[in-house]
Amino acid sequence: MEVSTVSEFISDKCFHFTHFLVEDELQASQLVFDVLQSFLIESPSALSRVESTGFRNDFYSRIYKLAKTRRDHFKMSESVDLSGRAAFFLVYEHRLSIGEVAKITTTPEDQVLLKVVHARSQILKDNNNVEKFRTSL
Amino acid sequence: MINECVHERSVSRLVSRNSELSDSLKAHISQCENCTRKYNILCHENSVLKENVSSYKSNFEIKETLSREVELIVERYAEKSKRDARVLKNNSFGSLNHNVLAFVKRLTQPISLILMLFVGALYFLTL
Ligand SMILES: [Zn+2]
Numbered sequence: 001m002e003v004s005t006v007s008e009f010i011s012d013k014c015f016h017f018t019h020f021l022v023e024d025e026l027q028a029s030q031l032v033f034d035v036l037q038s039f040l041i042e043s044p045s046a047l048s049r050v051e052s053t054g055f056r057n058d059f060y061s062r063i064y065k066l067a068k069t070r071r072d073h074f075k076m077s078e079s080v081d082l083s084g085r086a087a088f089f090l091v092y093e094h095r096l097s098i099g100e101v102a103k104i105t106t107t108p109e110d111q112v113l114l115k116v117v118h119a120r121s122q123i124l125k126d127n128n129n130v131e132k133f134r135t136s137l
Numbered sequence: 138m139i140n141e142c143v144h145e146r147s148v149s150r151l152v153s154r155n156s157e158l159s160d161s162l163k164a165h166i167s168q169c170e171n172c173t174r175k176y177n178i179l180c181h182e183n184s185v186l187k188e189n190v191s192s193y194k195s196n197f198e199i200k201e202t203l204s205r206e207v208e209l210i211v212e213r214y215a216e217k218s219k220r221d222a223r224v225l226k227n228n229s230f231g232s233l234n235h236n237v238l239a240f241v242k243r244l245t246q247p248i249s250l251i252l253m254l255f256v257g258a259l260y261f262l263t264l
Contacts, residue, residue: 003211011195011203019193029203036207040214047211093190120153123189124182133181137174 006050009059010036013094017060020089021067021082022074031070035062053100060090061104081115083107088119142171152179 019028
C-alpha cells in the first residue's frame with residue numbers, strides 16, 4: 001500500500017466530502033480519521049486498493065453513515081437532508097452514477113435524482129445573489 | 138408575461154449538467170430572448186454552486202496537517218501489525234502437523250536414538 005496515495009485521497013477527496021456534509025472543519029477532520037481507524041481495524045488489506053472505485057465508494061459510504069450517526073452532535077439543523085447533500089456532492093463533484101449514489105446513501109434509486117435537485121435548489125436559495133441576479137435580468 | 142420557448146428545457150437540462158451545447162442550440166440561444174435569459178441564469182447558478190462546493194475544499198494548511206496525521210495513523214498501524222505478528226509467532230505452539238514433524242525429526246537425532254536404546258536395554262534388564 002502506498003501511504004502517500006492513501007493520505008492524498010483522505011486529505012483531499014474525503015475531507016472535501018465530509019466538510020461539505022458536516023460544515024465544520026474540526027468535526028470533518030475527526031470524522032475522517034475515525035473512518036480511517038475503523039477501516040484499519042476491519043479491513044486493512046483493502047487500503048491497497050485505494051485507487052479503485054469500489055474502495056472509494058466504500059469509504060464515502062462509511063463517511064456518510066458516521067456523519068448521519070453524529071448529526072445531533074454536530075448540532076445540524078433538522079431541516080438539512082444529509083442524504084440529499086451527500087447525493088448532490090457525489091453527483092456534482094465526482095460524477096458518480098445514480099446507482100452508486102443510491103448504494104452509498106442507502107436511498108432508493110428513484111429518489112436520488114429528486115434529492116440532488118432539492119439539495120441543489122437549497123444551496124441556491126441560501127445564496128442571496130441568485131435571486132438578485134434573476135431579478136436584475 | 139414572457140412566452141416560454143420550446144428550447145428552454147434543453148438549455149436547462151444541458152447547462153445544469155455542464156454538458157456541451159450543440160452549435161445549433163448555441164445559435165438559437167443567441168437569437169432567442171427567453172433562452173438567453175434562461176442560459177444566463179443557469180450559468181450564474183452554476184458558478185454559485187461551484188463556489189459553494191469549492192469553499193469546503195481543504196486549503197494547503199489543512200491538507201498538510203491531515204496528510205501528516207493520516208501517514209502517522211497508517212504507519213503506527215503497520216508497526217503494530219508487525220509487532221503483533223512477531224508476538225504471535227513467538228508465543229505460538231504451532232500447528233499439529235508442524236509439531237508432530239518436529240517431534241519425529243528430534244527422535245531421529247543420534248542422541249535420541251542412544252537414549253532410546255539405553256531405556257530399552259534397562260527395560261529388558263528389569264524383566
Ligand atoms: Zn429559445
